[in-house]
Structure formats: structure tokens, C-alpha cells
Amino acid sequence: MQDGSGTMRLGSGAFEGSYSFKSRMEDGPGTNPEELIGAAHAGCFSMAFANGLTQAGHKPQEIRTTASVHFDKGDKGWGITRIDLATEGDVPGIDEATFKRLAEDAKKDCPVSKA
Known part of the structure; x- marks a missing residue:
């Protein structure tokens, strides 16, 4: 088609x-449908991350997440093979290790990440 x-x-x-x-x-x-799935994933993750940061006492001023959707042909045809998220944030008073730990927690809590 x-x-x-x-x-x-x-x-x-x-x-x-x-x-x-x-x-x-x-x-x-x-x-395309895959781009919309990526946008939904980025938005869901950002919300989960902002919630986790706030609950940990680090209220974010801004969270920016972009999704790179890998749409490739495999043995079973075309499909999403991976979605990479890149996140930056303006979070006063947080160190890099805590930021990364809370991002990993958000990945586990985000409903779209679980799909």
C-alpha cells in the first residue's frame, strides 16, 4: 500500500x-503510529518521573523527554524493536546519582514503559 x-x-x-x-x-x-507511541511513552515517563521526584522532595521545574522509536524489519516482519528515551530536567538541589536512580524508578512505574 x-x-x-x-x-x-x-x-x-x-x-x-x-x-x-x-x-x-x-x-x-x-x-505515523510509531511516532505517536513514542510521544505517549515520553509523556507518560515524564509524568511518572516528575511524580517520583516530587515525592522524594525534589520538585522539578521542568522535565524534557524525547523518544527515539526504532522501527525495523525482523524475522517476523516490521515492528518496534526498541524505544530509547532521553531525559533532561531542571531539578534544583538534586545530585546526578539521585536523578538517575529516580529515573530508573520512573521507568519501572510508567505504565507505557511496562507495555
């Missing part, structure tokens, strides 16, 4: 975007 295209819409109406073969398998304009 290299000529197909469509529109994805969230049930809440908060997002609507076009997609096509080119936006999914090449570098064409639009979005």
Missing part, C-alpha cells in the same frame, strides 16, 4: 494528523 494515506485522530480530539506510506517508511511529511 505504497500510495495509501489517512488521518489519525485521538478520541479526545486533542490531535489529528495525516499519515502515509512515505511518512511511515520514508522521510515524508506527516506522522
